[in-house]
Amino acid sequence: MKALPNKIVIVGGGSAGWMTACYLARAAELTGSFSQQTLHDQQTRHSAQGCSITLLESSSIPTVGVGEGSTPYLRHFFAYLGVEESTWMEACNATYKMGINFEGWNKSDDSPPSRTPSYFHPFFSALDVPTAEHYFTAVNQRRHGQPSNISESHYFTAAEMVRQNIAPNTIVDSANIDYAYHFDAGLLGEFLKHYATSKGVNHKVGNVTKVPTFNDNIQAIQTDLHGTLHADLFIDCSGFRGILGKKALNRSVTSYADTLFNDAAVAIPTKRSDIIKYQTRSVALRHGWQWNIPLTARTGNGYVYSSRFCSSVQAEQELRSVLDEGTNLKNTPARHLKMQVGRLNTHWAGNCLSIGLSQGFIEPLEATALMLVQYALHHFIDCWQQPIPDTRKHALYNNEMNRMFDGIRDYIAAHYYLNTRNDTPYWVACRNEMKVPDTLAYLLKEWDRGANFEDALNEVDANLVYLRPSWYCIFAGMRRFSPPTGDRVVETLNPHQMLKDILRKMQKPNTETC
Structure with missing residues (x-):
């Protein structure tokens, strides 16, 4: 694994900054860039020899700090760090x-x-495969005018676990249940800060006063309390302000305001x-x-x-x-x-990488903010390892990050466009004034005309971030159907009972359904 740049400076704390510090410190540790030394207080930490990481955090500019939800991707983040789930959840009041x-x-x-x-x-989990197929069939029957049972709670493990109040840690590990978390964002930031500094990340408190640049590169960062900071790689985690990417390097932004009004x-x-x-x-x-x-x-x-x-x-x-x-x-x-809803067109160029709100934001409806931070870091490491010229690395990175942001935007937009409320001008405007993204417009057209929805999803698969079950759930959940005309389909199987039986078998011994 290729070693990280020798000197990295992260501008900005909060969840994005400290996630970045943790992830890169762990990556440096795995590449052998960090070595252990024993401190005078007998605690062991990592200090950088080949790679030093400094995080500069302002004491006068508050972080957003209200994000409280995640996607299942966060599980992989803590697994990568080697942190036990119970440890960080307890520290962050997580559920x-x-x-x-x-x-x-x-x-x-x-x-x-x-x-x-x-x-x-x-x-969606592997346990859902048998019953989910019945759900897709029922939804397609409903699309073609036949009344059918399309209640998600009768087909998906997660919905039934919520109904019965079954915690995922009571299910056997071999079931590989997919789940995410709620957490206190402020406490999460503190937990990540402690992890990062214990790994040797240098934490400085101060403000950026000037950022001299040349082409796509930052020459240095001048600060009020720590003089001039030099680095091989500068990472902008300064939030919506985008001190490095937006302001210093004048990177262009694609706004989503004509699609997402919030x-x-x-x-x-x-x-x-x-x-x-x-x-x-x-x-x-x-x-x-x-x-x-x-x-x-x-x-x-x-x-x-x-x-x-x-x-x-x-x-x-x-x-x-x-x-x-x-x-x-x-x-x-x-x-x-x-909130500023949109994304940078260039996330990484020269020696500056933008992460978190500084690179873009899609409103918090599906809790994707931390997932995008994590994905951006994971993809950066992947591209960094590629034995290709830097310009090609940057192109690969930027194209993929733009695809991710746009794909999430498409799915978020569907929630608003599919609404049927008429009680306020806001909800009417979401249907009538939205600039509907091309991928969403295509899926709507194919759904409405009764085409094979599997074929439609496959046609635009390269643009999708949310996959088959999610698109079925939102179209069916928002009742994108014409009134039923046929007779009710007679079900030969009971998917809901199948689901309950599967869950009962998968629960760990000595656990009971609440």
Whole structure:
């Protein structure tokens, strides 16, 4: 494995900065770039000989710090670091996540609250293969006018585990259940900081004052407290500000604002739930959606909305009104955030790599932010190892990162375009004014005309990040169907009972279903 650059400087802390520091410190350790030495306090840490990593973090600029959900990809991150799941979860007030329940996204004007439609987007596991095939068949029957059972909870392991409140750590390891996490973002940053510094990452607190550049390269970083910092590789983790990539190197941005209208959020925590459900709730509100995320110490809540249709004051009032069910939240402060939705066109060129919010952001609907950080790091290491000229490495990297961002955007956009709400101009605009991405437009056309959806997915496979089960779940969950005309299909098998039987067999001894 090729050694990393001799000297790396990361600008910015937060989740992205410290994830980057951890990942690269571990990669350097695996390449033999780091060696161990014993300190005077008898603790053992790693110090860089062939590779030194410095993280410069501002004391005056706060991190975003409200991200509280992940995809299953995060499991691989901690496995790569060699950190036990129970260790970091306990430190970060983390809970398990089996998927996302979408509530009210296709609510009609006259639907009473008790009848608000919902659907579940599960994480797909190998255990689902037998029953999921029945789901795909049922959905395609429904597409062609035949009434059929298309409830995700009857076909997918994750949905049934949420229904029964079965934690994934009670399932035998051989089942290879796919799952993710909820966590306290602030505590996660602190945990990663401790890991990185224990591996020899040099932590400096200060601000960037000037960044002299030449072509695509940063010559150095001038700081207020630490003089001039030189490096072979500079990594921009400075968030939406993009101190290195956007500002110093003037890298161009592709905006998603004409497709994804949400550009702001407000967050208010509430007390811990008595019963922790292993799911994120995404509840459609008047001008966007509310997240509800259970942690062991509190519940995370937020409202992601479009400032074109709703002011920050109105958004906070609406969020407080849906949260304040017998609980006085007047003294609980709200945190307001602005979002820049889009991506850089060039993520890596010369000696500067942009990671995290500095390279792009797609709103938090499917909790993909940390996944993109992790994927960007993994892909960087892969490209760095290639025995090809740097310009080709950069091209490979940038093309793949742009594909990832655009592919996630396509799936996120589907949630809004498929809504059937007419209660506010916001939801109507999501259908009528959105610039529909080409891949999504093609899948919609093929779905609506009754074509073979498997063939349609295969046709655009190179553009997809979300795969077959996810696309079926969102199209069916949002009820993208004409009214049924045929007789109800008689099921010869009971997929839901099959699913329950599979789960019962896969539970570890001495564990019970809640």
